[in-house]
Amino acid sequence: MKRILSILFLLVAFTNAENYILETSVPVSSLIDSLDSTMHLRQTFNSDLFHGLSVHFDSVESVHKLMRNKNVINVWPVQQFSQYSSVKDNTSYKEFFVPKTMDTLHQLTNDNYAYKKLNLDGTGIKVGIIDSGIDYTHPALGGCFGNGCKVAYGYDLVGNAYNGSYESIRSSPDPMDDCPHNSTFSMGHGTFLSGIVAANDKEYNWTGVAPGVTLGMWKVYGCNYSTVPNDILMKALEMAYMAGMDVISLSLGLHGGWQEEALAEMANRIVSKGVHVIAANGNIGANGLFLPASPASGKNVISVGSTSNSYVPAYEFQVFSENEFFIRRFSTDSNIFINLKKAYRTFTETPFQLNEVLPIVFPSKKFNVKNDACKPITRKHADCIMVIHQGGCNPIEQVENARQAGAKAVIFYTDTYNTTVRITVLEAASLPVAFVNLFDGNLIYSSINNQTTGKFTNVLMALDAPNSSRTVSGFSSQGPTNELQLKPEIMGVGENVFSTLPRNLKMYGFRSGTSTAAPFVAGQIAILLQKKRVESVLKVGPPFSNVSYVESSIRQGAGMINIDGTYYGQDILEASPAFLGFNDTENFKKCQKLTLHNHHPTRKLFLSLIHLPSLTAIGHKQEEPLEPVIFSNLNNSVSSVILSPDSIEILPGHSAQVSVKLSPPKNIFHHEIYSGYIVAISDLVNVSVPYLGMSGNMKDLKILERNENFPAIGFPDGKTMLQKKQTGHFTIPNGPYLLIRLLTGTQILKIEILKDSLKIGSVPVDEGIPRRWLMRNTREFTEYSNGYYSWQWHGDYIASDNTDKTVKFVSVGAYQLMVSVLKVFGDKQNSDDWEVWLSPLLIMK
CATH class of the missing domain: 2.60.40.10 (Immunoglobulins)
Structure with missing residues (x-):
């Protein structure tokens, strides 16, 4: 509970509660004329998709005043969307790679080349991406921006200095991804996604999925701020639609599970106009059911999950040995010095920066021992590479024991004889950690004598992944929606993906996530659209796919997109x-x-x-x-x-x-x-x-978790919780925090105020996180889910009998908060379809 209190205020900032998006039944100009000095225009929307505006309100009264306008037909709160962080990201590493052969990168991007069999490349199709911008000066992305260029469309809606405030926006017609290298949010995400779709790299002999398409980029992130409000995203969607994009790809999200969130609704309307909207399903696959993110949760938006790659990257590790037995295994000449070259992998998919030859040692005298290096290593080895059998205890402990024994790096050998595809992410490791398979670990062990040394190089290799490893990625979020609709619908390659990065981020890199799977699918659809024969089927998802029939459809939808099957099969x-x-x-x-x-x-x-x-x-x-x-x-x-x-x-x-x-x-x-x-x-x-x-x-x-921690009342100091049978004392407007944890998503959460057991009104809708279409909470905070929700009550309320929705403050006295949540598929008019919780007494002064 102490941790809950420490981040209480962070949760309140999750949404811009004073900002709202309003849809109108008439052109937006008529509503703009009705704005007063307490209402500040943010965005306007004028298309056949949507007439409306987003507004910052100075007060709750202003919100309800505009909502009462007869021309307002829908209202959504402005919420912050996060760009999906890569599950593996190498942009913080300065060392780069040297391909082992001219075909290395072509192999690592092998899944991109279905278009070659079809003699299509996406020419004539426009693909729009909404993300962090694009470094169009990259040679593989055409080198220019505008008419006649590969990147021909786009706009920067926020500017590099955007910090979340509307006043910091500096929009421009140039979507360049040029954040300084030391920016806190400079990851080159948009450039990376663009390369997956459309790169054409002559130097390294590889391309994206559809290298002939024309790209558009709508930049919605600054250099030092990781979220963007949905009204800006909706504007970007509108601009991409108006620019004539055939496919629009989004690799970002907010808590979902429902199809009715504003951005999901906007995306769905674009689909109804014949444009294919592709969205990443999210990266919280370990957190259970009902977690597709928005806008991927949109009814007809193509939601994309992630599968593994057919090749994985590795780097060359050189072993230098004079061990007589080892030499006889590899040469008939007993006088030679063996230089064995094997593949090592890292969880960052980047090479080590240890440009030196170091002694190789094993902590145990025997190979493949259990609990290897699980206890402190008594024998010390100064500046060595220690090779350890992974398993038996926490690998972080194994690495730390190696460090204490003098190691400068650790090589874990795993229990697989094939390519080590799944490797452990060890961000907290105290040393650089590499991985090899059991066979290579045994070879290195066989080489050991007092003179055996090794060197990590940056020579990039492509390892063939066994067919059995072509599975759904563990991080790929699972469906279905709360209304039991299929999500994800289709799968794309999302693990160990190679693509372009901005020039100041070393130009190339590897990443993993559903954010990389979405543009893969977007490029495949562009290829199919070039033949102009997939309009009807792709509204939901191609039925011609490679399916693992053991896997549940909540993980893989219809399966891996199969461009060949769809091309000929339809x-x-x-x-x-x-x-x-x-x-x-x-x-x-x-x-x-x-x-x-x-x-x-x-x-x-x-x-x-x-x-x-x-x-x-x-x-x-x-x-x-x-x-x-x-x-x-x-x-x-x-x-x-x-x-x-x-x-x-x-x-x-x-x-x-x-x-x-x-x-x-x-x-x-x-x-x-x-x-x-x-x-x-x-x-x-x-x-x-x-x-x-x-x-x-x-x-x-069950909707509400009910235990010693939830639901609960917290004090404004962020340190104290009100006990179950305790009476709380608060001074207006520094009222209590309401803490709620949802075990199941809910369409509506109401917070009402009781005095003497009688309902007197409700807490205004601008207090904290929106209370409509809420996704269930996860055990931990993730990139788009919360461990719980919180709202602060300042003592203000809207009276039950107040038809004009005027906001008032309660008088001094004792009150209770009543929380009501609607069950999934519940009837709002049926009291049995609501769960209710009543707080302890709250004395307001």
Whole structure:
């Protein structure tokens, strides 16, 4: 609870509570004329998408005054969106790489080259990116900006000096990503995403996914401030739409889980106009269900998760040895000095800066021992490279024990004989840490004698990742939405991705995250749009994808985007809808129809239909969310489906319907998510349609966590909590903080004020984080989720019988705060669909 209090004030700053976005039923000019001196215009929106404005209000009365205008039809609070930080980021390292061969970078970007098989490159398609700007002077990104350049469109909506205040905005028509190297938020994120889509690098022999597209960049981040309000993002979306972008990609997000947030709604409207909006689903995969970020949570926005890469980067480690046994293994000449070159990996995907030859030592006399270096190492070794078997204890402890024994670097050998694909992130390690596989660790061990030395180089290598490792990234956020809609919809390559960086950040780098998977998918869609044949299917997600049928659709949606299959397959076979939602038990849709369309001009299609269930996701234990999710492999823990008919003949140009009758799993607890795929198989092409549903009712999931910590009342000093049966004393306006932790998302959270057990009014809507469409809390604070929510009550209220919504302050006396949250799928008019909590007595003076 002490930690809760220490960041209480940070939470209140999460939203600009005095700033609102208002949608109008008439052109915005009429509403601008009604603004008074307490209302300050921020942004205006005038397009066929949206008429409206965002306004800063000096007072709560001003907010409600404008809301009462008959032409205002929607109101959203202004909220701050974070750019997704890379799961692995090498921009803080000065040492760079030397490719081992001319093909090294071509191999590391191998997944980019599907376009070559199709003889397409995205020419004529415009892809807009909303992010931190672009260094268009990079040779791989065309070297210029404007007409005739690869980067032809864009705008800087905030300026480098933007610090979160509206007064600091210095917009310009130049979206250049040129933050100084020492900026606190200078990561080159937008330049990196742009390279994934459209780079064409002659020097290193690699390209992006669609090197022929024309790019647009709308810069929305400053150099030293990590968030941006949604009204600026909405303006950027409007500008990209008005500039004629065919595809718009966003790698940023806010707490989601619902499709009704303002930016998600704006993105969805753009989709309805025929523009494809792609958004990263988020990087909090270890935190459980119902966590797609906004705007990825938008109804028809294509939400993208991350999968691993087909190649991973490594660097060359040289071993110098005179060990006689070791020499005999590699040479018939007993007099030579062996220089063995093996691959090492780092969690930052960057080479070490140790440009010196150092002795190699092992802490144990035997190879592959358990609990290696888990205790202090008695034998000291000055300035050495220590090779340790990873495991048996915390690797941070192993590294620290090596440091205490004199090591300057640690090499962990893992338990895999194949390429070490998944490596441990050890940001707190006291030494540089490298990783090799078990086989290479044994080779290094075999080389050891008193003269064996090694050197870390910056020679970049490409290691082939085993097919078995092509899985959903552990960091990739999981769906579904709170309304049990499929998120993510599609997957893209998001691990160990190589791309461009600004020139002052060494021009290139590796990163991981769903933020890199989204532009990968955006580029693939640009390739398909070049052929002008995917308009209908891509509204939800391409059905032609590479699917791991064991993986749940809450993790992978329809699977990895398959550009080849979609390119050829859509001229032959289409399935609609592209997703089957069976909902929860109360709203169960037992029987649904799947329509199959034969688009081939001359051939009949003979289809066999099969059901492939996926592992059921156990996301709750005793109605509380599990972090991470557990996947069940028990008997009868998957759904069963009857397909009627299970084989079918469709004439050219005709369609046929299939009945899909589902029975939920029998051997699972309540509130588990079952899923799978309906697959139509022909001799020409196959198509998969994902489905999901819930055993149990969303409405039965607890909303409020109730224990010794939550809900709670905190004092303004940020140090003290009011005990459960204690009476709190406060001086207006320094009122109490209300602390709430949500176990399930809620559409509405109300805070009302009671005096003598009678409701007298509600806390004004401008107090703290917005109270609509709230995502559930996670155990920890992440890039777009909170461990809990907080609101401060200053003693102000809007009376229940006050039709003009005038804000008043309570008189001296005793009051209680009543919190009410609406259950998912609940009826606002039904009192049984609300959870209620009543605070202890609060004396206001």
